[in-house]
Amino acid sequence: MRTSQFPLSTLKETPADAEIISHQLMLRAGLVRKLAAGLYTWLPLGLRVLRKIEAIVREEMDQAGGLEVLMPAVQPAELWQESGRWEQYGPELLRVRDRHDREFCIGPTHEEIITDLLRQEMRSYKQLPALYYQVQTKFRDEIRPRFGVMRAREFIMKDAYSFHIDHASLEQTYALMHQTYCRIFDRIGLKYRPVQADSGSIGGEGSHEFHVLADSGEDAIAFSSDSDYAANTEKAEAMAVGGPRPDASAELASVDTPDTHSIDEVSTLLSVKPEQCLKTLLVKGNDSEVVALILRGDHELNEIKAQNLEAVADPLEMADADAIRTAANCDAGSIGPVGLNTPIIVDRSAAVLANFVCGANENGKHLTGVNWGRDLPDPDNNAIVDIRNVVEGDPSPDGNGTLSIARGIEVGHIFQLGQKYSSAMGATVLNDQGKDTVMTMGCYGIGISRIVAAAIEQNNDDNGILWPASIAPFKVSLIPINLHKSQRLRETVDKLYAELQSAGMEPLLDDRDGRPGGKFADAELIGIPHRLVISDRGLDAGTIEYRARTDTDNQDIAFDTVLEFLQGKLSD
RNA sequence: CGGGGUGUAGCGCAGCCUGGUAGCGCAAUUGCUUUGGGAGCAAUGGGUCGGGGGUUCGAAUCCCUCCACCCCGACCA
Numbered sequence: 001m002r003t004s005q006f007p008l009s010t011l012k013e014t015p016a017d018a019e020i021i022s023h024q025l026m027l028r029a030g031l032v033r034k035l036a037a038g039l040y041t042w043l044p045l046g047l048r049v050l051r052k053i054e055a056i057v058r059e060e061m062d063q064a065g066g067l068e069v070l071m072p073a074v075q076p077a078e079l080w081q082e083s084g085r086w087e088q089y090g091p092e093l094l095r096v097r098d099r100h101d102r103e104f105c106i107g108p109t110h111e112e113i114i115t116d117l118l119r120q121e122m123r124s125y126k127q128l129p130a131l132y133y134q135v136q137t138k139f140r141d142e143i144r145p146r147f148g149v150m151r152a153r154e155f156i157m158k159d160a161y162s163f164h165i166d167h168a169s170l171e172q173t174y175a176l177m178h179q180t181y182c183r184i185f186d187r188i189g190l191k192y193r194p195v196q197a198d199s200g201s202i203g204g205e206g207s208h209e210f211h212v213l214a215d216s217g218e219d220a221i222a223f224s225s226d227s228d229y230a231a232n233t234e235k236a237e238a239m240a241v242g243g244p245r246p247d248a249s250a251e252l253a254s255v256d257t258p259d260t261h262s263i264d265e266v267s268t269l270l271s272v273k274p275e276q277c278l279k280t281l282l283v284k285g286n287d288s289e290v291v292a293l294i295l296r297g298d299h300e301l302n303e304i305k306a307q308n309l310e311a312v313a314d315p316l317e318m319a320d321a322d323a324i325r326t327a328a329n330c331d332a333g334s335i336g337p338v339g340l341n342t343p344i345i346v347d348r349s350a351a352v353l354a355n356f357v358c359g360a361n362e363n364g365k366h367l368t369g370v371n372w373g374r375d376l377p378d379p380d381n382n383a384i385v386d387i388r389n390v391v392e393g394d395p396s397p398d399g400n401g402t403l404s405i406a407r408g409i410e411v412g413h414i415f416q417l418g419q420k421y422s423s424a425m426g427a428t429v430l431n432d433q434g435k436d437t438v439m440t441m442g443c444y445g446i447g448i449s450r451i452v453a454a455a456i457e458q459n460n461d462d463n464g465i466l467w468p469a470s471i472a473p474f475k476v477s478l479i480p481i482n483l484h485k486s487q488r489l490r491e492t493v494d495k496l497y498a499e500l501q502s503a504g505m506e507p508l509l510d511d512r513d514g515r516p517g518g519k520f521a522d523a524e525l526i527g528i529p530h531r532l533v534i535s536d537r538g539l540d541a542g543t544i545e546y547r548a549r550t551d552t553d554n555q556d557i558a559f560d561t562v563l564e565f566l567q568g569k570l571s572d
Numbered sequence: 573c574g575g576g577g578u579g580u581a582g583c584g585c586a587g588c589c590u591g592g593u594a595g596c597g598c599a600a601u602u603g604c605u606u607u608g609g610g611a612g613c614a615a616u617g618g619g620u621c622g623g624g625g626g627u628u629c630g631a632a633u634c635c636c637u638c639c640a641c642c643c644c645g646a647c648c649a
Contacts (some may be wrong), residue, residue, distance in 0.1 A: 009599095010610095011582095011583060012584095012598065012599080012601090013581085013583055013584045013585090013597095013598065013599090013612065014584080014639095015583070015584085016578090016583090016585090016641050016642085017578095017583070017641070017643095019642085019643080034641095036640085036641090037640085037641070037642090053585070090647090091573095092647065092648090109649090136632090138649075139649085140648070140649090142647065142648075143573080143645095143646070143647055144643095144644095144645085144646090144647085146642085151647095151648075156649090157649050158649090159649085209649095218648090219648095240616085284640085315646085340595085342602070357628095389602060410649065411649070412649075413648085413649065435578095445649050446649070447648090447649030448649085450649055451649090479608095481607075482607060482608090484607090488642090513611090514607085515606080515607050515608085515609085515610080516608045516609065517607090517608075517609035517610050517611080517612060518609080518610045518611095519610090520608085520609050520610085521609070521610050522610085524609095533608075535608075538607090545608095570643070
């Protein structure tokens with residue numbers, strides 16, 4: 001491609017509404033332009049990157065036995081009513097009516113459609129297992145789209161669905177997809193981790209997320225120092241720390257703590273560590289007005305774990321000021337479990353504390369030297385559960401090593417759906433006994449457009465993008481110096497360009513009438529991995545100048561060996 | 573949806589408080605010079621000041637209202 005015929009819509013200044021580096025660079029490099037909140041147009045340069053990612057995903061999905069289909073983006077309400085999600089989904093589902101006043105939605109995902117298709121196509125267990133996928137535009141009316149294509153409302157996703165006669169078969173395909181995803185992200189060249197995940201609203205049993213590691217990631221993931229254990233912190237199991245519980249040794253006492261409400265304030269005032277305090281949170285209950293959740297002072301509540309508890313209302317909701325007064329006879333900040341007349345749920349680490357500090361259920365007072373079993377009843381065994389977020393240094397739940405926490409961008413998610421959709425929608429086949437059997441399903445997503453942003457987030461420097469070779473829009477930039485002055489240079493450049501082109505090196509020849517500085521800057525901003533600079537000076541010496549995007553120095557290559565040299569670089 | 577903020581040329585911003593002919597930088601166009609790290613000089617084009625309403629002799633500026641966008645929280649590939 002020649003820049004004189006290709007729109008390099010680069011910007012020198014950073015658009016004001018771009019927050020994270022990938023969003024800024026995608027706008028500056030001219031990969032995308034915003035149409036409205038969460039809606040982006042892919043410009044020619046950006047589309048080349050997107051297509052490369054798609055190609056890798058397709059190759060690997062095909063390799064794994066996947067069959068590509070293309071389902072409609074617009075979906076009839078009936079199918080969603082059948083699965084029950086027409087009701088479950090909130091405003092995130094964009095609903096529309098056609099001219100006949102029939103209801104449809106713009107698909108945020110395609111479980112209903114594929115299940116409907118395969119319940120018609122599949123008759124026998126002999127046709128199973130089956131793996132279908134598509135690369136499609138999805139629409140989710142996100143509460144808050146942000147970070148450019150990272151969290152857009154309309155985005156491109158590869159979604160795959162598998163169908164099985166039994167759970168064992170699902171597990172095989174699930175394992176195969178796990179491997180396939182690793183191959184895909186390896187090939188793209190990203191630093192990533194597969195982690196155990198909460199399966200969220202899609203539902204089902206087993207679930208892994210694939211996270212690209214980046215400080216700007218919206219998720220926190222925990223992984224072990226000594227084993228393969230890795231999990232989203234939403235899901236990562238928090239073990240008891242500080243146990244076993246020491247014997248009671250301190251006297252119970254009530255102390256005045258006027259105007260102290262937070263754990264920090266209390267621990268500072270009383271000169272004790274936050275981990276020696278108990279934090280008591282009141283949330284709405286299912287069977288009772290409120291439920292008390294008790295954590296060690298330095299720990300944080302994990303809302304997902306809490307709302308998954310039977311006694312706790314889902315979604316989780318904190319008790320309001322009135323409910324707190326009614327239940328504890330004081331205001332938030334002075335609540336404690338001693339004498340509290342509500343159901344109590346205690347985090348594992350809070351249950352092994354002794355001689356602790358907690359609220360006295362009286363404004364301006366705290367209790368010190370409190371002990372389970374002596375000053376208040378020991379919590380029931382089944383009321384001691386994991387309701388906190390893991391923190392750096394926690395023991396790994398598999399017993400090997402300790403946990404570290406990193407930020408990640410979720411680019412892939414695989415689920416064992418089970419029979420949630422197939423049973424709701426009556427997707428059955430005959431088994432080897434001739435009996436109708438509900439198919440078991442898995443689903444597997446990759447955020448194609450999000451990967452573009454994630455790759456940039458992980459690969460950039462002060463001058464711009466550093467594309468991994470596998471997804472760079474062009475592999476080599478060819479920059480002539482003083483092209484207009486030299487007939488010899490023009491001829492040589494045209495010849496070299498043609499050679500690079502036919503060698504499949506995807507060259508971008510900067511034949512614009514500009515100064516070299518601007519061309520260098522553009523080539524770096526858009527992240528082309530290899531650069532050749534060709535000049536009369538070099539031709540006189542029989543050399544051409546090479547520099548990788550990640551190099552700090554130029555090197556002169558004998559002109560005759562350029563092709564060979566580049567071939568070596570490109571196969572690295 | 574709750575809380576905070578911003579809308580002025582393609583992009584980045586000033587002007588608004590204290591009303592009086594709409595500005596700066598970059599980008600664009602033309603010409604000349606220049607050509608190894610985002611060139612110089614000269615000229616040119618480009619604005620319903622987010623929309624509507626009001627106050628006023630006069631509104632980008634003050635008031636009301638609607639809209640869009642951004643940031644912080646709940647959602648997810």
